[in-house]
Amino acid sequence: MGSYRTTPTPPPMSLPPATEVLIVGAGPTGLTCALGLSKRGIPFVIIDAVAAGHNESRAVVVHSCTLETLGAIDESLAHTISADGIRSPTLTALDAKQRVLFRVQFDKLADRTKYPYCVLCPQHRVEKHLRQGLGRHEVYWGRRVVSLQEVHGRYEVVFDSGEVVAARYVVGADGNNSTIRTLAGIRLDHPFTKVPLDPISPKDALSFVVADVLFENPLPEALPKDALTLVLSDAGVIIPLPVPAEEGDEAGNPRRRIYFAVADIPPSKPDLHYLQGLLETRQANAPPAGGQPIPRITRVLDSGRFRTGLALAETYICSATSGTAHILLAGDAAHRHGPGGGQGMNLGICDAAALAEAIAEHHSAMACLTDSRKAAAREEIFSRYEQRRMAVAREVIFVAEEMAKVEKPAPGWAGWVRTNLLWLLLKIPAVNQMAAWRLSGMKYV
Ligand SMILES: Cc1cc2nc3c(=O)[nH]c(=O)nc-3n(C[C@H](O)[C@H](O)[C@H](O)COP(=O)(O)OP(=O)(O)OC[C@H]3O[C@@H](n4cnc5c(N)ncnc54)[C@H](O)[C@@H]3O)c2cc1C
Missing domain, CATH: 3.30.70.2450 (Alpha-Beta Plaits)
Structure with missing residues (x-):
């Protein structure tokens, strides 16, 4: 998929040499993290390897939790996405004779969410709305990360263009075959057995x-x-x-x-x-x-x-030896599963919103804490992010697997x-x- 080239390639801009947060990947996860940081006034730079403002269009289903999460950052964004797609208050499964087998009723969640439906809105359109929500913050396209190293308490990230950006926080939102995850040496495990998995074994794919x-x-x-x-x-x-x-x-x-x-x-x-x-x-x-x-x-x-295949990163966090710079994973960079139940984009967006909150909290803690308390704050804030989002990922992977079983011949x-x-x-x-x-x-x- 991927013929939706709606945005012309912008003229190349040079990357700034340093920033607080470098977001690698401008898919739904990276863009949502950028929105969350922008709302909290944390300086960031967002880059992507592709040349134009387009990611391969894949997902379609936007669930209530995603609209709630985006709505908490910018209510108009949630409304724009739900108005741009097809609202389905139910998920209906028919049998081969096209009789209703079951109907999952999202409309029965009306007392718990402002969005008691799922929205069928293709990923490229969701991404367009997220980019528009970023306003003056532009994505730096055509920048592929090739390496990174710790220098003077920061990560220096090197691009194929030869440019280098130093950052205190590097967000790995670079999808399934994440370069950031690989460079950080973070392994992928089976989400339930925790057996190391990288690369995907053909048996499980x-x-x-x-x-x-x-x-x-x-x-x-x-x-x-x-x-x-x-x-x-x-x-x-x-x-x-x-x-x-x-x-x-x-x-x-x-x-x-x-x-x-x-x-x-x-x-x-x-x-x-x-x-x-x-x-x-x-x-x-x-x-x-x-x-x-x-x-x-x-x-x-x-x-x-x-x-x-099924996979979950062994950790979502890798900190530099100095303890003053951090690599944080979110979205497909942190987990893999099949498309059953239309969960991947939703999980990535919700990871990213939680990560933006954690980075903002950490950033302000670093500004006011003594050195001895900074390490403890790092442990606590990022561990909370990791534990919460890993637990959600495991549950979502379980649901996606159950859906896949239902869909099998x-x-x-x-x-x-x-x-x-x-x-x-x-x-x-x-x-x-x-x-x-x-x-x-x-x-x-
Ligand atoms: C066919 C298909 C159907 C799907 N259906 C659904 C669905 O219905 N609902 C749902 O919720 N999910 C669905 N998914 C999953 C969904 O598309 C993904 O979960 C979602 O795209 C993850 O977003 P992300 O931002 O984490 O990663 P991605 O969308 O993969 O974005 C990662 C970005 O990082 C960039 N990048 C990669 N490497 C580098 C590098 N070295 N340097 C710089 N940039 C880099 C890439 O160019 C890309 O733009 C589907 C997936 C597929 C494949």
């Missing part, structure tokens, strides 16, 4: 295909254009998410974003033939008396593949048992409420 497509005819009524709905067939899940129209889209033929988990390694740019094949395989086992079939794909507007009896068990369980109001509570992330706010 999962492959996914994502594409924005047009269909021949409107989708069946059971798959409305204003709600998050998926179809659980025995041969695997079909997720045709409604997404807002992009510039140049034909009126009356709305795009859908489809996701497929695949067993083999998919082509790097899945084409119409490949995607149609996946769709047909998943519909093949639907009983003839079942609902209306999903029509043929007529155009692929954008497509991509991604591969991920389950032929014959296994499929029948799964379908009926889910139907039964989610009929229990407390279980349904708990599912909404966890998926929306409101459990962790």
Whole structure:
């Protein structure tokens, strides 16, 4: 994915030689950290390796906890994002006959959040709003971190451009294959067994295909254009998410974003033939008396593949030997998991907001504490950040894994048992409420 080049490449600006906080990565995590620091008046510089204002567009689902978190930084930002996407008050799963299997009701959270829905707003649009929220603070594009070292109680970060920036805090918001994490020597572990994992073993890696497509005819009524709905067939899940129209889209033929988990390694740019094949395989086992079939794909507007596994950084913090400079991880740099439940971008944004708060607290503590108390303050403030966000990451990874199991092919009896068990369980109001509570992330706010 990644044809949404909405921002022209800005003219190169030179990087300042020093700053308090250097944020590496201008994806949703880095941008949110920048917003949190800007609100608190902490000087920072944000950079990204890519040349233009664009990150590969992947995520779509923005949950209530993310809107609450962004709203606490800037209420208008949360409103802008929810107005720019499609608000879905429910997540509905259909069976192969397109009968409602279960419906997770985010609208039942109305007494706990101002945003009792999830918003289907593609990641590139969320990032655009976050960048606009930064106002005069621009991202320095086209700067790839290649190394870093401790010099005079600061980290000096070196870029492929040859520029060097010294910073007291370096935020690693540089995604899945984080250079900052690697340079800091922070290992990735299995989130539950804690067995060291880096690099991802092929055995644990999962492959996914994502594409924005047009269909021949409107989708069946059971798959409305204003709600998050998926179809659980025995041969695997079909997720045709409604997404807002992009510039140049034909009126009356709305795009859908489809996701497929695949067993083999998919082509790097899945084409119409490949995607149609996946769709047909998943519909093949639907009983003839079942609902209306999903029509043929007529155009692929954008497509991509991604591969991920389960992982959690062994720590989110690495401090320089002097104790006066710190590397802090957030977002995909700190954790990896599949896209089940649409959690990754949300987790990164919420990590980043908490990290901005921790850095601001640490920054002001350093200005007023005696040397002997500074080390203790560092321990306490950053450990609190790490413990809290690691615990949330473990829970979110667990939920994403449970969702992935639900979405896996389950032929014959296994499929029948799964379908009926889910139907039964989610009929229990407390279980349904708990599912909404966890998926929306409101459990962790
Ligand atoms: C196909 C797919 C579907 C997904 N669906 C969902 C979903 O529905 N909901 C959801 O919440 N999440 C979803 N996710 C996950 C979501 O996209 C990620 O969790 C999210 O992008 C993480 O944000 P981030 O800012 O931490 O990292 P990224 O978005 O990866 O941003 C990292 C940035 O760091 C930059 N960078 C990397 N290395 C360097 C370097 N050495 N120097 C300088 N800059 C560097 C990169 O250019 C990039 O811009 C999905 C992911 C994929 C792949």
